[in-house]
Amino acid sequence: MSERVNVYEVAPRDGLQNESTVVETDDKVAFIERLVASGYRDVEISSFVRPRWVPQLADASEVVARTAHLRDENDVTFWALVPNRRGLDRAVESGLGAVATFLSASETHNKKNINRTVRESLAAQSEVIASAREEGMRVRAYISCVFGCPYEGHVDPDRAVDIAQALLSAGAEQISLGDTTGMGNPAQVADIIGRFKAAGVDLGRLALHMHDTRGTALANVLAGLQSGVRCFDASIAGLGGCPYAPGASGNLASEDLIYMLQEMGYDTGLDLESAAQAGDFIEDVLGRELPGRYHLYHRGAAGSAGSASTASTAGTGRARNSARG
């Protein structure tokens, strides 16, 4: 039996919220169906933030309602982001059973994004988490800027440990440590996970959410894997780019992560080809090229296939390309 590693899929929420295109609810539902068919156990499908803030996800309640049968028929949990009590109330009303909260390990980043001190956010979220638990919901908590802050640069790594312990005590079952700026490096990942271990945190409670802004996301995942983390957030085809830099990458692409984990012998429970096809689907919906490496390889291989199988054509192309060294 190979060891299980979980991929937590964020594309329908973290990916689509950053798109300038507002995707039709029908297409979101079809996308989520494809993700479930690929074998995902955890998909973050929307966000109950104010529709005015994120019009892309204003149909959260409808997406939850129209995908409810998928939850019932499959071993999958659908999650949605909730910023506050009002968001939680909407999530409860929608019938969803799992929510995710968020705050930042950086004081300045938290202040600018949530307009609260970290201490204030923690107090407010502890109440939201307690309420969610009373409703019988599962709760995940994101901590952003764990590996660096766009305003402060370096962030004290022990802050994430302290905040995580408070959130776990409040009732969160998992903490996702975010490299919001994509500044992290593998040595830093090993150091920070080591601090969680030293503080007695069960590593089974942790996930890593690494951004690929500088190409380091998968190397950072490897360091997390080596340190004992067994859950990683990723987004199909690298969906969730950064609006200020067309073509630049934000989220780690799920296909790249799945490929690496499976080749290393881990059991992800996922079908890579099916996941890659979900990436092709959402790319067609959005009408713009998505940046994931495996995604581009997969699309290119299919595009050049002709009558041959895609795999062998891809191989031939690659071989020709490298023919002179």
Place this chain on the structure above:
Amino acid sequence: MSERVNVYEVAPRDGLQNESTVVETDDKVAFIERLVASGYRDVEISSFVRPRWVPQLADASEVVARTAHLRDENDVTFWALVPNRRGLDRAVESGLGAVATFLSASETHNKKNINRTVRESLAAQSEVIASAREEGMRVRAYISCVFGCPYEGHVDPDRAVDIAQALLSAGAEQISLGDTTGMGNPAQVADIIGRFKAAGVDLGRLALHMHDTRGTALANVLAGLQSGVRCFDASIAGLGGCPYAPGASGNLASEDLIYMLQEMGYDTGLDLESAAQAGDFIEDVLGRELPGRYHLYHRGAAGSAGSASTASTAGTGRARNSARG
């Protein structure tokens, strides 16, 4: 004193040979000047294959001649690929002091690309290497398909060890192990480097040349680094894509590698900002978007800068992007 890790730059050869555009010699020289100014100690500047095979590099002798002053004035070695005796003769005539040979660990791949068995290639190359050494030249040898073959799939990892030992015995000073297909994974890298160790090969003689086709190149480098390898091949801005899949990635992007190594505390001797600017330069010359992650981040940050500094603007954009979790 931090530990030294060497980045061997392949963009002027491995990158440009795969471009449909033939770059002017003037621009190649200007590009190589920028690379040298970034602090590189090893740059592969061209290839002495038949011009009919690779018209993009038909000006190899001129590039060598016009960059000779850079070699004299800096602590840098310029390398060129030579496929055979004729190529070596041209390299000698050009005045270059360092050459690279190539063959494949896969019998089928070698046969299709060089039209020889691996044994035949090894015999021919041993003679070329010996001749080069007699001329006082430095010799590097590439072994491709070490981590997988487009035709055979799995490749016996011990073949690379045997071939490398033969090439070292013939006089090569360094062996670059190529993941030609981008199929490699970190566990495999650790396994293969472990076999070299077990065979008594000095790891200082090895380099890794990882392709990013499936996004795994930097994670594979990390595994190599952890196994004791201290030289990695990379290409500025990820230059050297795969012609069958526009946008798909071939070579590992140098900026991503440099960023990771420096953040981990290794001494690369390189100036990342200067290397990134070399990437912007060659992108402008080629007139197409290059795929490197850090490159795209760097370009996007500069593009959105306005009157603010690029770094703080990039930070703000990133922060806004992640404002809702």
